[in-house]
Amino acid sequence: MEQFEFGAAVRQLREGTSPESVGLPVGGRRVRGLRREELGDLAGMSADYVRRLEQGRSHPSAGVVNAIARALRAGRADYERLCALAGYAAASGQVPTDLGPGALRLLERFPDTPMFVSDAAMNLIAVNSAFLSLEHWDLTGDRWDWNVAWRTFCDPFNGFRQSAADATDHEAILVARLRGAVLRYSSDRALAELVDEMRTHSSMFDTLWREPRPVSAYESSATFVHPDGEAVTLVGNLLAIPGDDLAALMLTAAPGSADASRLSEMVGSASGPAVVRVGQSGPG
Missing domain, CATH: 3.30.450.180 (Beta-Lactamase)
Structure with a gap:
């Protein structure tokens, strides 16, 4: 259930994010907010993966949750909600410095x-x-x-x-x-x-x-x-x-x-x- 709720939350945030707020052009749009392709480009993932996340068919890693929150410039409350729905604690400790x-x-x-x-x-x-x-x-x-x-x-x-x-x-x-x-x-x-x-x-x-x-x-x-x-x-x-x-x-x-x-x-x-x-x- 949480996987579907996470997907729904991502879609709601995507559709509620204005293109100009993330540095994208506004003209010639037929949909609200950002397209899946645009969110994918901003977050470093494919549009198909964004679709699977929104449909609850894929479980995100903690890195993916962080990438989506960054791409959408989510506020602290929305970020913490995404983390909770995905089953992770919100990153609030020290900046990681390990060279992976x-x-x-x-x-x-x-x-x-x-x-x-x-x-x-x-x-x-x-x-x-x-x-x-x-x-x-x-x-x-x-x-x-x-x-x-x-x-x-x-x-x-x-x-x-x-x-x-x-x-x-x-x-x-x-x-x-x-x-x-x-x-x-x-x-x-x-x-x-x-x-x-x-x-x-x-x-x-x-x-x-x-x-x-x-x-x-x-x-x-x-x-x-x-x-x-x-x-x-x-x-x-x-x-x-x-x-x-x-x-x-x-x-x-x-x-x-x-x-x-x-x-x-x-x-x-x-x-x-x-x-x-x-x-x-x-x-x-």
């Missing part, structure tokens, strides 16, 4: 593509050697040296440049992810301290936290300036790893471009292990 086997395989399988894996609070957990070859991530001695959001809003990199439009998309993504993390891990003190410090140090972050922008796409372009003075422009695509509540960022260059050639040179000169775990004090 799926995330590790992802880093290992793309040795020529700069990638990193971050937790729900946007702390880097691991990077591959191709990412390190960009040599743009300097350490400043701050507590949140390895936090993407902190380094974007409060302590920006010298060798990282974005257009105004790409910066706007990037900032919206980071704020949306942090807001989702606070929803899921309400008792994580380090996460709460991070958000408080960012609101204090960055007026832009504070404004976006109070009035978040819709996320139009989970990608943005940036130029990475190598210490040797040469630059490479790459597009970053954020990939969710729902079961572990992690995310991977993949950086790619336009095929056949000068940036692709330059990136190949950088990656080709990289040395060291294929995957490097990172933390507050640096690689190790």
Whole structure:
């Protein structure tokens, strides 16, 4: 019975979620709320799987419940109800930081593509050697040296440049992810301290936290300036790893471009292990 009730709850939330609230276009719609395909894309699953969930023909994992709640930007009450109907306790403890086997395989399988894996609070957990070859991530001695959001809003990199439009998309993504993390891990003190410090140090972050922008796409372009003075422009695509509540960022260059050639040179000169775990004090 609970499986059917879970499906009904997902359908009710999907149909009651406005497209603009999750960063989707509104025009040309014949149904209320989101389509199953749209929820599937946002949550990292197929439309057929969403259909089976709503019809009570499949039991979700805890990761799937979290992914659906994130995709629909469910409030705390709706999130806890989904968890209860699926038979799980709502995630409210510490942000998980374990590099799961799926995330590790992802880093290992793309040795020529700069990638990193971050937790729900946007702390880097691991990077591959191709990412390190960009040599743009300097350490400043701050507590949140390895936090993407902190380094974007409060302590920006010298060798990282974005257009105004790409910066706007990037900032919206980071704020949306942090807001989702606070929803899921309400008792994580380090996460709460991070958000408080960012609101204090960055007026832009504070404004976006109070009035978040819709996320139009989970990608943005940036130029990475190598210490040797040469630059490479790459597009970053954020990939969710729902079961572990992690995310991977993949950086790619336009095929056949000068940036692709330059990136190949950088990656080709990289040395060291294929995957490097990172933390507050640096690689190790």
